[in-house]
Amino acid sequence: MIVVTTPTGQVGRQVLGNIMDSTEAIRVITRDPARLSSRVRERAEAMQGSNDDIDVITSAFTGADCVFWLVPPNPRAGRPEDYYRDFTRPACEAIKSQGVRRVVGVSTLGYGYPGDAGLLSAALGMDELIKNTGVNYRALAMPYFMENLLPQAETIRNQGMFFLANAADRPLPTVATADIAAAAARLLLDSSWSGQDSLPVAGPDTSLTPAGMAQVISGVLSQAVGFQQIPVADYRATMLRNGVSEAWAQGMIDMAKAQDDGIYGRTPRNPQPAAPTSFRQWCADILKPAVLA
Numbered sequence: 001m002i003v004v005t006t007p008t009g010q011v012g013r014q015v016l017g018n019i020m021d022s023t024e025a026i027r028v029i030t031r032d033p034a035r036l037s038s039r040v041r042e043r044a045e046a047m048q049g050s051n052d053d054i055d056v057i058t059s060a061f062t063g064a065d066c067v068f069w070l071v072p073p074n075p076r077a078g079r080p081e082d083y084y085r086d087f088t089r090p091a092c093e094a095i096k097s098q099g100v101r102r103v104v105g106v107s108t109l110g111y112g113y114p115g116d117a118g119l120l121s122a123a124l125g126m127d128e129l130i131k132n133t134g135v136n137y138r139a140l141a142m143p144y145f146m147e148n149l150l151p152q153a154e155t156i157r158n159q160g161m162f163f164l165a166n167a168a169d170r171p172l173p174t175v176a177t178a179d180i181a182a183a184a185a186r187l188l189l190d191s192s193w194s195g196q197d198s199l200p201v202a203g204p205d206t207s208l209t210p211a212g213m214a215q216v217i218s219g220v221l222s223q224a225v226g227f228q229q230i231p232v233a234d235y236r237a238t239m240l241r242n243g244v245s246e247a248w249a250q251g252m253i254d255m256a257k258a259q260d261d262g263i264y265g266r267t268p269r270n271p272q273p274a275a276p277t278s279f280r281q282w283c284a285d286i287l288k289p290a291v292l293a
Contacts, residue, residue: 001026002019002026002068003026003067005051006070007030007044009070011070011180012070014180018182028040031049058090058093067104070105076248081125085129103138105126106140113263117263118252118257120255121254127139136196140198143174144174153291160226165232168211172264176286203282204275235249235256
């Protein structure tokens, strides 16, 4: 049996879609089963509750061979490291008590980065917690999600600009969530692997900068699109006005600094071929329809 967490989330729903036609039994954990499609409700067993509830997660992991694990962001939480740790601890207890054999987790590139990388450090700390259970584990190690630009589709359409806290001239490698989900599904359906390791999942545009992204977007949309870096003070103030906690805002700022510092460019322990989706292809397939909607 495969257990999928966050089945209605950006990555989880695509993972689920990729394994629906398999012969494996599937169980999902969701706060709101009504958000599941009718096809999912017919195909998979749905357990209502939160992934950080020890009773829910223990019941969900009963009889499970493999688990897809993702910690959903919670910008109103306190320190990201504490949030990731506290959210993952019940799963670790259930992994051990229920004898789960394999776990596929969503993490980040940057293993061994010496500084504080905010949310990225929190994800790497999550990896260590899961590894300490002794379970066979693959951490999907990713850079910046291309889909993180989608909330700015309206801004791109109306202002011809997009904004990040990152420097314009520093490489920001990217990955499409479809490629993450495809890699996760392959591992979930493959019972032959064992051990603990990271699996880098990154697109081919390893040297693309935010300024370069603006050029790509301009070409795909056939209109001028610029990029502007958000000053740290403005970035913090905007997040706080939107209800983000002080600690989480600092975690976002530290993440952007680490990205500019090249955390995604650190040599992975297990190099893999690039994920297939280029930034240009993603812009044509995903961003352009959103901007034109």
